[in-house]
Structures are given as structure tokens and as C-alpha cells.
Amino acid sequence: MPELPEVETVRRGLEPAMKGKTVAHVxxxxxxxxxxxxxxMAERLTGQKVLRLRRRSKYLLIDMESNxxxxxxxxMSGRMLIHWPDAPDGHPEPEKHDHVVFDMEGGVRVVFNDPRRFGLMDMCQTAALDRHKLLAHIGPEPLGNGFDDTYLGAxxxxxxxxxxxALLDQKLVAGLGNIYVCEALWRARISPFMRACDVPPAKIRDLVPVIREILVEAIEKGGSSLKDYRQTDGDLGYFQHQFAAYGREGKPCRAPDCKGKIVRAAQGGRSTFYCHICQNVLERDG
DNA sequence: CGTACACCCTGGCCGC
DNA sequence: TGCGGCCAGGGTGTAC
Structure with a gap:
């Protein structure tokens, strides 16, 4: 599902289609x-040039010339599909879950498609973004300077x-979802059930670079699939990454020489995947 | 304030 | 084959 790396991949993919171009029709x-x-929304965007595309946490921010x-x-299921103007049959007819269609000057079409409709759009003065309800309380970017072991420990x-x-809490750190939290805890060999306040300082120090590495790797893999972005299936490869824990219930742990298997357990109403050996999970309390 | 949990939504999958 | 039930899960709202 779209977590930070996927949203960053979408942002990069959209840049050639939207940046510097004027919105002709919405x-x-x-x-x-x-x-x-x-x-x-349509009137406010139409005729405006896209100045730049940014990302904050899992939010895509499209700055318009109108400020x-x-x-x-x-x-959960939102996608931005790009239809380039050189397609042999022109733009396809909108489909059932194509909720917003942006036609850019020059003929590129960007379609927001979201079957489950957990997505959202809003508009706000660019200068007031930091105070926007959705963005005001989000924690530091995990790839930014504000995220280090001093911060995380505190x-x-x-x-x-x-x-x-705790790591899923967007107020603590921005952009992590179920997939990358499971992966980070596996890589740092931390039990997902351990109370946050009980994670030893050495493990917190491990966690910071591990989170960064995983996100950077995922962005790089997403980036490598950008060449396929023109395909109408719009699949950015959300599930094409090679996960070590997420979704691998019953499969062997990928750690060298580990004989453990990946276990799935419910935690806070959603699935947690972990290796009970690597991550030293004894019962259910780490 | 911290914590826990229901809720929103649809498509895909599984079992009967 | 058809249908009911469950699952995926980010963020919000509410209750304690």
C-alpha cells in the first residue's frame, strides 16, 4: 500500500507529466x-501552472502558481495513472474508479483512481500548509535531519x-506503514511486541539507519520501475519488492543461518510479521 | 495525554 | 457457480 516510498515514487513519476505545465481541464x-x-477544486486548478511536486509523509503536495x-x-488503493498524448488510440474512457481526471496543457492526462476511496484531496494556501490540519501534527521525515537516535529515544x-x-504513529515519525515497520523491526532484530519504552538504546541506534536504508532501497526499486509508468495498469510495483518479513507467513526467515519461520500475529487490529528467533519473540510480549 | 478500538470502502480470496 | 464472510489498512473519531 502506498507508504512513503510509494508516494515518493508517484511524485517522481508525475513530475515529467505535470511540473511546469498548466492544468487545462479537471x-x-x-x-x-x-x-x-x-x-x-476544478475551477481553482484550471488554468494554473504546476510549480512543483513535493511530498510530506504519505501526502503528495502539488504547488500551483496561484499560491x-x-x-x-x-x-489504501489510490493511484495516479499517466496517459501520454502519443498513445495510438488516444486516452481511454474513464473507468469505474477514476475519480478525478487532470488534463494538462500539451495533452498529458493524469487520472486519480482509487477503488477503496480511502484517499483524499484538499486545497490550501501554500504558505499555510504547515498549519493544515492533516500536516500540522506529523512527525519528522525519516530521511531528514530531524530523525536521529536522540530524537527517537526521546x-x-x-x-x-x-x-x-509506536512506529506506525505518524506523530512520532512520518510515512511509515505496516509493511516498512515490519521490515525495519525484522532488520533491526527487535520484537514488535516489546514496549516502546523498553527498547534498549543500542537497538534504537540500530533502528534509525535501518529505517533509512529500507526506505531508500524501496524508493530505488520503485524508481527502477518508473520506465513502466506509461503502462495503463499503473502498477508501481507496490508488492514487487523483496520483503523479508511482510506477507511471508510460514516462509523461512531470510537471515543468514536462521532456521526460523516468519510468523503472523494480530497487533492492534492488523497483521504483524516477524521471525520469532531473530527478533527474540518468546511469547507475545517480546 | 496515552491508549484502544470501531469505522470508512471495495475487491480478492477462501470455504461451503 | 454463487454467495457469505473475512481480510487488506491509513487516518479519524470516540471512549476510557
Whole structure:
């Protein structure tokens, strides 16, 4: 599902289609996603040039020349499909879950498709983005300078919730979802069930570079599939990465010389994947 | 404030 | 084959 690396991949993929181009037409094909679309969204975007595309956490930020920013969240199943103008049969007819169609000057079409409609869009003054309800309380970017072991140690202090749950908290660190949290804990050999405040300082020091490595690797792999971005299936390879833990229930642990198997357990209503040997999970409490 | 959990939504999959 | 039930899960809202 779209976590930080996937959103970053989408951002990079959209740049050649949108950056520096003027929005010629916007077709809003249903009234709402998770929330109603911003008022007069189509009118506010039409005729405006896209200055740049940014990302904050899992949010895609599209800055317009009008000093407004379009905020896009892909939710669970959201995609941005690009239809280039040189396609032999022109643009295909919109499909059932194509909710917003952006026609750019020059003929490129960008389609927001989201079957489950957990995605959302909003607009706000670019200068006021930091104060926007969705962005104001998000923690530091894991690939930025604000995320280091000093910060993480302080953030986990006194938190009794499981480290798995804590890392999913966007106020603690931005952009991590279920997949990359499972992968990071596996790689750092930390039990997902351990209370956040009980994670030893040495493990916290391990966790910071591990999280960075995993995200960077995932972005690089997403980037390598960008050449396929023109394909109408729009698949960015969300599940093409080689995960070590996520989704590998019952399969052998990939750690060298480890004879363990990946286990799946419910934690906070969602699946956690881990190796009970590497991650030293005894019962259910780390 | 921290913590826990229900809820939103659809498509895919599994078992009967 | 058809159908019910469950699962995926990010973020919000509510309750304790």
C-alpha cells in the first residue's frame, strides 16, 4: 500500500507529466472520497501552472502558481495513472474508479483512481500548509535531519505501547506503514511486541539507519520501475519488492543461518510479521 | 495525554 | 457457480 516510498515514487513519476505545465481541464467524477472534494477544486486548478511536486509523509503536495497547494493522499488503493498524448488510440474512457481526471496543457492526462476511496484531496494556501490540519501534527521525515537516535529515544521514552504500534504513529515519525515497520523491526532484530519504552538504546541506534536504508532501497526499486509508468495498469510495483518479513507467513526467515519461520500475529487490529528467533519473540510480549 | 478500538470502502480470496 | 464472510489498512473519531 502506498507508504512513503510509494508516494515518493508517484511524485517522481508525475513530475515529467505535470511540473511546469498548466492544468487545462479537471473532471471531478464523484463528489467525495473519504471527505468531500475541496470547494470549486476544478475551477481553482484550471488554468494554473504546476510549480512543483513535493511530498510530506504519505501526502503528495502539488504547488500551483496561484499560491495554492493541492494535497493528495492515496489512502489504501489510490493511484495516479499517466496517459501520454502519443498513445495510438488516444486516452481511454474513464473507468469505474477514476475519480478525478487532470488534463494538462500539451495533452498529458493524469487520472486519480482509487477503488477503496480511502484517499483524499484538499486545497490550501501554500504558505499555510504547515498549519493544515492533516500536516500540522506529523512527525519528522525519516530521511531528514530531524530523525536521529536522540530524537527517537526521546520520542519512545515513557511510551508503553508496543514498538510496532509506536512506529506506525505518524506523530512520532512520518510515512511509515505496516509493511516498512515490519521490515525495519525484522532488520533491526527487535520484537514488535516489546514496549516502546523498553527498547534498549543500542537497538534504537540500530533502528534509525535501518529505517533509512529500507526506505531508500524501496524508493530505488520503485524508481527502477518508473520506465513502466506509461503502462495503463499503473502498477508501481507496490508488492514487487523483496520483503523479508511482510506477507511471508510460514516462509523461512531470510537471515543468514536462521532456521526460523516468519510468523503472523494480530497487533492492534492488523497483521504483524516477524521471525520469532531473530527478533527474540518468546511469547507475545517480546 | 496515552491508549484502544470501531469505522470508512471495495475487491480478492477462501470455504461451503 | 454463487454467495457469505473475512481480510487488506491509513487516518479519524470516540471512549476510557
Amino acid at each position: 473532471d471531478v467524477r464523484r463528489p467525495d472520497l473519504r471527505w468531500p472534494f475541496p470547494t470549486r 495554492e497547494t493541492l494535497i493528495v493522499h492515496l489512502g 520520542a519512545l521514552l515513557g511510551r508503553k505501547t508496543a514498538i510496532k504500534t
